[in-house]
Amino acid sequence: MNRPFRENLELADHRGATWVRCSRCGYAIAPSDEDWREHCTVKRLPPSNMGPHRELLEGRLVLEERYCPGCGVTVDADVVDDATSGMAGKSSRPAKRKGNKSTAPVPVTLRASETAVIVLDLHVKCVEPTHAGYSLIQTVPKFLARARDAGAHVIFIVPAWDKGSPEDQIAGQMGRHGDEPVLYPHAYDKFANGELQALLQKWGTKTLVFVGGSANFSMLHTATTAARLHNYSVVVPVDGIYAHSDYEMDYALYHLTVVPRLQDKIHFANLTGIDFA
Secondary structure, three states: OOEEEEOOEEEEEEOOEEEEEEOOOOOEEEEOOOOHHHHOEEEEEOHHHHOOOOHHHOOOEEEEEEEOOOOOOEEEEEEEEOHHHOOOOOOOOOOOOOOOOOOOOOOEEEOHHHEEEEEEOOEHHHHOOOOOOOOHHHHHHHHHHHHHHHOOEEEEEOOHHHOOOOOOOEOHHHOOOOOOOEEOOOOOOOOOOOHHHHHHHHHOOOEEEEEEEOHHHHHHHHHHHHHHOOOOEEEEEOOOEEOOOHHHHHHHHHHHHHOOOOHHHEEEEOHHHEEEO
16 A cells, blocks of 8 residues: 655555655655665755855755656755855855945935825834934925925824824824824834725825835835835935934845845935925
């Protein structure tokens, strides 16, 4: 009686004993009490065969595949140390990968009717001089005024845990209009509960501008979802976002330059370098 063992393998009676056998062609690979892997055809492949963006594995790991000696079907695959590199068991990752594009600000002109400005966490906490976002209290309101005058939409985001508390207020300096939504998604990715996407779709939005922070939490997660899942063009004014340290700011901006296949959707600018048509 044959018993499935794993994909393309089975346990079967052979020569009065139980053997590991190819379920495709019936080739008896090895007795079940032996390491059947040692009896397979083996091939080692470079990391590029594991998919895109595997350059960090070069010289460290290889893809090891095992095939049935009878028909060549794959019966096992694993990632193993590249013993030929002399680096087995050692890390050869670079200190930092070069990003796929520069974060240097570039002027951009946006169609106002198709643009929404997402204001992240610029509520009353930011009015305190000790808050990481305090510097934006003077600069972001001027940008919001220009965006409103041009006809762009503005959406405010407040952390869900602040809802109903004394801190559940947008900073007065932001000049929020009464018809501008305030959302409270309970996630760093502000698309998480679907409310943000529903608004943007209703307005026919194609471009999102992110201001506020934190850059390495809400901005990074929401911006990547916007570009990857919802196909928005994303504009990040580097002087319009905040983080709690230089490292966290660099971390956020750097990741936006290496997200696979999204570089053409993410743009870096200054607040004064964003114009509306």
